Amino acid sequence: MKEYDVIIIGGGPAGLAAAISADKQGAKVLLIEREARLGGILKQCIHDGFGLVRFGEKLSGPEYVERFIHEFRERKIESELLTFVTEMKKADGSFMLTAVNRQGVQEYMAKALVLATGCRERTAKQVQIHGTRPAGVMTAGTAQHFVNLQGKMPAGRCVILGSGDIGLIMARRLTLEGARVLGVYEVKPEPSGLTRNIVQCLDDYQIPLHLSHTVTRVFGEGQLTAVEVAEVDEHMRPIESTKKKVACDSLILSVGLIPENEMAEKLGIRLDGHTKGPFCDNHFMTEITGTFSCGNALHVNDLVDYVSESGELAGAAAAKYAFDAVGVGSEARIKSEGNGSETGLKVEGNGDKFGKKAGECSGGSGRKNAELEIEVNSSLQYIVPQKLCLGSGEEMAVFYFRSRESVAKGTFVFTVDGKEVFTKKYRNLKPPEMERLELNLSLFQAAPGSRIEAAVRKEAGA
Amino acid sequence: MKELTCIVCPNGCRLEVEEKDGEWIVSGNQCKRGEQFAIEEMTHPMRTICSTVRTVFPEAPVLPVRVSVEIPKERIFDVMQEINKVMVREICGTGDPVIKNVLGLGADVIVTSSILKEE
Numbered sequence: 300m301k302e303y304d305v306i307i308i309g310g311g312p313a314g315l316a317a318a319i320s321a322d323k324q325g326a327k328v329l330l331i332e333r334e335a336r337l338g339g340i341l342k343q344c345i346h347d348g349f350g351l352v353r354f355g356e357k358l359s360g361p362e363y364v365e366r367f368i369h370e371f372r373e374r375k376i377e378s379e380l381l382t383f384v385t386e387m388k389k390a391d392g393s394f395m396l397t398a399v400n401r402q403g404v405q406e407y408m409a410k411a412l413v414l415a416t417g418c419r420e421r422t423a424k425q426v427q428i429h430g431t432r433p434a435g436v437m438t439a440g441t442a443q444h445f446v447n448l449q450g451k452m453p454a455g456r457c458v459i460l461g462s463g464d465i466g467l468i469m470a471r472r473l474t475l476e477g478a479r480v481l482g483v484y485e486v487k488p489e490p491s492g493l494t495r496n497i498v499q500c501l502d503d504y505q506i507p508l509h510l511s512h513t514v515t516r517v518f519g520e521g522q523l524t525a526v527e528v529a530e531v532d533e534h535m536r537p538i539e540s541t542k543k544k545v546a547c548d549s550l551i552l553s554v555g556l557i558p559e560n561e562m563a564e565k566l567g568i569r570l571d572g573h574t575k576g577p578f579c580d581n582h583f584m585t586e587i588t589g590t591f592s593c594g595n596a597l598h599v600n601d602l603v604d605y606v607s608e609s610g611e612l613a614g615a616a617a618a619k620y621a622f623d624a625v626g627v628g629s630e631a632r633i634k635s636e637g638n639g640s641e642t643g644l645k646v647e648g649n650g651d652k653f654g655k656k657a658g659e660c661s662g663g664s665g666r667k668n669a670e671l672e673i674e675v676n677s678s679l680q681y682i683v684p685q686k687l688c689l690g691s692g693e694e695m696a697v698f699y700f701r702s703r704e705s706v707a708k709g710t711f712v713f714t715v716d717g718k719e720v721f722t723k724k725y726r727n728l729k730p731p732e733m734e735r736l737e738l739n740l741s742l743f744q745a746a747p748g749s750r751i752e753a754a755v756r757k758e759a760g761a
Numbered sequence: 762m763k764e765l766t767c768i769v770c771p772n773g774c775r776l777e778v779e780e781k782d783g784e785w786i787v788s789g790n791q792c793k794r795g796e797q798f799a800i801e802e803m804t805h806p807m808r809t810i811c812s813t814v815r816t817v818f819p820e821a822p823v824l825p826v827r828v829s830v831e832i833p834k835e836r837i838f839d840v841m842q843e844i845n846k847v848m849v850r851e852i853c854g855t856g857d858p859v860i861k862n863v864l865g866l867g868a869d870v871i872v873t874s875s876i877l878k879e880e
Binding site for chain 2 (some may be wrong): 503
């Protein structure tokens with residue numbers, strides 16, 4: 300059996316960044332990817348706009364990810380392609396992985412795991428559409444695969460349900476390739492994609508956007524012939540009198556992405572109902588010690604730049620964790636009392652000062668510190684990481700959050716025990732547009748049992 | 762006065778632009794590029810386009826391309842026609858032009874993936 304410090308599952312932008320970052324720390328790294336090529340979904344995202352934050356350039360998806368693939372290869376990091384992980388187990392502080400590939404069943408061992416499994420599109424079965432099961436109903440990502448990787452046109456006259464970014468991008472792409480996009484129907488009163496995509500993908504091509512509308516039924520035997528669309532009321536229920544039939548040969552769905560965490564769930568990792576990704580601390584470590592999460596598996600990002608960033612942070616933290624775990628004999632491995640999870644880390648220096656109650660956590664530093672969950676009020680959809688390890692002194696942490704509703708002028712606030720410790724003003728906060736903060740944890744000044752809250756306060760009159 | 766959403770970067774600033782005494786006054790932008798975008802949008806809108814070209818290689822039947830610099834918005838479909846005529850017969854990679862100075866617009870159509878160079 301091959302042994303590694305860090306095994307990364309997933310060879311997309313998050314996994315590649317994690318692998319490079321763990322390798323930079325000196326860890327022995329293996330990256331496992333189920334497809335034949337590295338790059339993940341970016342292989343088919345041929346539109347530009349990637350890398351503006353990171354490289355200050357507008358790159359296409361392949362250009363962006365190939366920069367990472369290049370560095371990955373330069374560093375001679377090991378990878379297993381066309382390899383699918385079927386089982387993961389944690390035993391005696393290490394992880395045992397079983398995978399299948401063309402050589403048969405493989406087994407690997409690692410001290411730390413990074414789950415960079417990305418996300419999955421919601422399908423027609425996850426939205427309420429009645430009718431037959433004709434060909435021509437597909438997700439936007441499937442349509443993108445057909446057009447951009449296989450060079451095949453899956454649509455002639457099409458209707459798009461959902462205003463997610465991939466749907467908007469595909470509306471433009473299919474139009475450029477000669478399809479007629481009849482309209483984008485969005486059940487919510489606001490678009491879910493980025494405003495700039497509404498402008499450059501729909502408005503530029505005079506593609507109508509129908510807000511508060513949905514597709515209620517599909518028609519056709521064999522091939523789709525039409526869909527039924529309807530306006531919805533404030534409870535998102537279709538209004539009977541507004542139903543009408545639109546003739547089309549394809550229905551493209553862009554109705555949301557869900558972090559892929561089947562592997563995480565096998566390990567018993569607790570997921571956040573809001574992000575659908577694991578609960579993580581500021582080192583992107585999940586509640587199963589030694590397991591890290593990043594990229595779209597952690598929460599669905601709108602910019603790949605931040606996917607790479609969380610990959611880098613998770614990869615570095617995983618490497619540090621693996622090194623700290625090395626020096627630990629089994630006698631030093633302690634069980635935390637509250638949740639029964641193994642920490643697998645040595646307690647050093649001031650690490651123990653917050654006691655051994657549930658909610659302990661261990662960061663890249665190897666210290667064991669108090670862990671506090673950030674409470675989020677109704678003004679936010681979520682904040683990632685959801686937990687903080689405090690007590691490690693001066694340390695920078697990156698946060699990602701999304702506002703629940705559009706706010707013209709507002710202030711993001713962190714409070715500790717009711718006292719404001721951080722505020723930042725924002726203009727035009729929008730649910731589809733994720734915000735990022737980088738803060739020194741020392742500003743929290745929290746003690747065990749402290750209540751940390753995050754919220755967006757609307758400014759009066761805004 | 763006209764309201765625009767800037768498409769230069771993901772900030773998507775809401776811009777207001779108006780002409781006063783032959784000059785364009787732009788507000789709402791958080792950077793210089795927003796001002797330039799707004800003025801161009803009012804005078805001669807420019808866009809980048811991305812597409813694919815066909816290849817003779819079965820492992821990558823199409824190859825992603827984009828224009829090297831922005832082209833006039835109203836020429837998008839003309840450029841698409843040119844892009845769709847291309848058949849890549851030789852191994853090429855990121856940055857290599859498949860059409861030089863497309864339709865005399867000063868933009869090359871360049872490859873944006875080195876997938877054909879992979880072993």
